[in-house]
Every structure is written in C-alpha cells, then in structure tokens.
Amino acid sequence: MAEPLNDAEALAWRTFIESSWALHTHLEDELRADTGLSMNDYHVLVVLSEAPEHRLRMGELAGRLVFSPSRITYQISSMVKRGLVRKQPCPEDGRGQEAVLTADGLAALEAAAPMHLVTVRDSFIDRLDPDELAVITRVFSKVRKA
Amino acid sequence: MAEPLNDAEALAWRTFIESSWALHTHLEDELRADTGLSMNDYHVLVVLSEAPEHRLRMGELAGRLVFSPSRITYQISSMVKRGLVRKQPCPEDGRGQEAVLTADGLAALEAAAPMHLVTVRDSFIDRLDPDELAVITRVFSKVRKA
DNA sequence: GGTTGTTGTTTCAGATTTGAAAGAGATAGA
C-alpha cells in the first residue's frame, strides 16, 4: 500500500492540479476572446507554420497534437470550413491527405501569436523568477518521462 | 508589445504545458482502467465525501468543480444512473437540488482512492524532492491568483 | 497477377460539453 500524501505533498499536489487547470481554462478563454480561435486551432496553426512548406500529413499532425485519428479529421475539417487550412491528396501516397496552411490561416496565426504571448507572460512566465523557471523545466522534464 | 520568450522561458513553457497535459491524460487513463471512473466522477465523489452529510447543492458542486450549470446537471445525472449519487430536492429552497453520495458511491471512492494515490505518487509526487515540492507549491499559488 | 495483411483516413453512432433559452421559485420594493 502506498503512503498517503503528507501535508506538504497534498498541498503541492492540490495547488498544482487546480492551478494548472485554471491556467489552461484561462488561456483558452483569452485566446477565444481575443481571436476567435480555440487552443486546438492555435496549436494546429503553430505546428503547420513550423512544418516544411506549411504542410503535414493527417497522421503526422495527429501525432504532434496527441489527437486520435477521428479527432484530427474533425478538427481539420472544421478549420477547412473556416478557411484556415486546406486539404489535398498526398502525392507520394494515395491513401494520404495533407493539411496545408492557407494565407488566411497564416495571417490568423500572426495576429493571434502576440496576444497569446501576452497571456502566457501575464499568467505564468512573468510571475516566475529565473530559479523558479529552472525548477519548472527540471521537474516537468522528469514528469514527462512517465 | 510583449517581449518574445527567450530560450529558457520557451523551454520552461513548452515543457510545462506538454508535460502537464500528458500527466492529465495519464491520470485519466489509469483511473479509468483501474476503476471505471472518470476524473470527473472521482472529483465529484471526493468533493461530496468531504461535504457535511455527504451532500451539496448543484450550484455549490458546480462551483467547486468549475463546471457550467448544464455540465454539472449532465455529470450528476450520469452518476445517478450508475448509482454513485442520488438527487433530492433541497429542503430550504424549492428551486434547489442536492446531490447526495450513496453507499455505492462512497464504496467506489474508497476503492479508487488508493489506486489513484499510487498513480499520483508514481507519476508526480515521488519524482520530486522536498525543495522541488516547495517550489511547485509556491509557483502555482502565485499562478492561481490570475 | 492475385491474395493477404497493413496502414492512413474517414464515417458512424454515441457520449460529453457548451451557451442560450426556458421554467420554477425566491426576494424586494411599490
């Protein structure tokens, strides 16, 4: 049987869980209010903008976003409707589809990024000193390996 | 215009966001596999079990879980179907409904808690030393105030 | 070439979530 959490552990855990959830919600709300984009939209735009020729296979995109196949299909088709992305068959593989960033999509990202940056700074980064930043990096690197 | 994130800031941010998301998913998956409960279910059970007489008004519950009104209605009605909770009109206020923990709900929580604890320890708490734990508590206390 | 199995993506039905509107009760002021 595992030891119950002691007071320090319980406090750390509850503070982290509640606060990181609130942060997540806050980022989503701010981005939506500022730009009309969801965090999913935004993340797709970022990943595509960093991809060679601004294009990626569906499966590749799903992998980067940790989305199920059906979810990436739904997400991209929603973005296609809004003109942020277009879809085209993959030249090398008849089964494949590529999602390609449109000019509108790139413009939406470039408009959104500075506003999102402000939110990230205000709600997280600028609240931490360099030592704390380093601890966060170290701690969550360890956690990621789970 | 806000400064772009420097390397240390960007690394901290990306590490935190990706890792905390993965952690969230991991907790959900483990709990579901071990117990059949979702994290939402579990959280409702915890909050009710800590409430006086194991009962809370819908609105109160929604506040604790940061759920919209319609979401708490849906969540509780789903738990009622599974026998974890029952619902009854509020004596003091004819508009209100109370969610009450059932014996089955309490039993489900008591069975789930130790397994969930193991997951929390393995994937987070036991990976940190006391100093790191203290920094986490301090940092996320600051962040919560956003 | 013709299986056979694998992979990439979509489709489908069902579960969850959201926001807006509705309904039923409280509360306060005329």
Place this chain on the structure above:
DNA sequence: TCTATCTCTTTCAAATCTGAAACAACAACC
C-alpha cells in the same frame, strides 16, 4: 399583495470528442 427582478437548475440544439467499424490504397508474398 403585486410585480419586477433575481437565482437555481434544467432543457435544448449545436459543437466537439471517442472508439469501433468501414474503406481505400499500399506492400509483401505466392
């Protein structure tokens, strides 16, 4: 009281998400 306004919760329609098929195209092997 009466009425206007709030508050608590549910309902509804639409959006999103999930897992299990279904489908089409690839690849390996006979």
